[in-house]
Amino acid sequence: MAEVLVYVDHVDGSVRKPTLELLTLARRIGEPVAVALGNGAADTAATLAEHGAVKVLTHEAAEYADYLVVPKVDALQAAHEAVSPAAVLVPSSAEGKEIAARLALRLGSGIITDAVDLEAGDEGPVATQSVFAASFTTKSRVSKGTPVITVKPNSAAVEPAPAAGAVEALNVTFSDTATGTKVTGRTQRESTGRPDLTEAAIVVSGGRGVNGAENFAIIEALADSLGAAVGASRAAVDAGWYPHSNQVGQTGKSVSPQLYIASGISGAIQHRAGMQTSKTIVAINKDAEAPIFDLVDYGIVGDLFDVVPALTEEIRTRKG
């Protein structure tokens, strides 16, 4: 069976969920071979093996943290040479897409980004994408070279499938351009204790209707009652009420959770572009004419300052 390279997104050896989803999808196409780079790379092996990696190629070097993107491209290229895979899968983060793009160019391959599903086809993997603010669904494939495909978080349910997960050291020679862009400083984002926005199964977002940074506390309280991530519309972010890192929409994060709850968000096309693939959509808005109501499975026309705290209270009561 053909091998499929899977780029591992991890933090000091702790594998992030989108990579486990990729391993599930990779098994539809072939045998997953994971590539883990940087500090803690080998520590990922047990988790990756549990989720179907037949092999884990690892390489640790300071370059991965000290320089932008290119060292990781060099490593994936080395892995491609070592394995000759049927496809390369990378999580669709901003960095993941850049890594994948440069790799595809080097391999003389096409690239597909932001796939929401993946299946085996007669002429190679077929990727489903959701385009034009999710108003269209396309099916595409790479027609030249080794298919390089990035997949959005929450595109597949994680299914464990124990495999050998044999760890092998990858031999990497860095290219001349690897050290071109130096990372001169790094400030870790403070953890809120909430799930990551793009990975969360439930997202609770606030918009213009929240009307002030201090009022985001009620959005956070609802999120915490559900174990959800907090999102914000561009209007709320531009007003300075919530950090840009939590912005959902065309110029922020694209999310695709099981449940999306929009509070005080009218649903402009730019926002819809970032959340329309959510499985279940709920909105709370005073304006019955707000376009968000065209998308909802359940909508409440009402004041979020009444509805959201009542909802939070009811959830807490039910959960005991």
Added chain:
Amino acid sequence: MSLRIVVTVKYVPDATGDRHFADDLTVDRDDVDGLLSELDEYAVEQALRISENSDDAVEITVLTVGPEDAKDALRKALSMGADKAIHVEDDDIHGTDAIGTSLILAKTVEKAGYDLVISGMASTDGTMGVVPALLAERLGVPQVTLLSEVSVEDGTVKGRRDGDAASENLEASLPAVVSVTDQSGEARYPSFKGIMAAKKKPVESWDLSDLDLEAEEVGLEGAYTTVDNAAERPARTAGTIVKDEGEGGKQLAEFLAGQKFI
């Protein structure tokens, strides 16, 4: 010393319009108005700010690849304050994918001459966000991408990249390819004076032969990816919408419980 900045911009279908695919599964440009991709306005803005903060002479060229109408995007950028424009237009470009677009852009900026290329973080139609990285790979120069802050001094570009887990400070020597996010700074509106001045600014038109490119290297024929199918997403079935009469929170909790979210 002088600094040559090339800003790559894209002419895109208006996202608030009714976007569709044409029969060949490329974006239908006839049924919806086009405009300068909003995210590219931030790239033009940063080029102008770099110029305003520089002691050296700075020349800003805006570049687009696209059909005749794409000149509108160039005019907008010129009216904001860019100095000149290059329009790459050729019937054979229709259907070019990201890999091909990066090839055309690389050939064009090499021919035009550059110290710095600035792009928006992504186009608002394809939204891939990979062209700046592809362009850097082709040109063999550093990529300094997704910046929410950018500055240029003494042949070095510096910036801040806000990622999911951390903010990184980046630094690279020129020449380089930069992309900027919508957090980099509000883009200015063209002034009346700017709009009038833009009409007199030079717009060069280049085709594939000017770039020593063959038709089969680009376009649908040269594409590395194939779209087999594009289907309009079925309209969502009408959801339940209720007016809050004091029980809205409880009703919503009931719905969420029914869906097993609680």
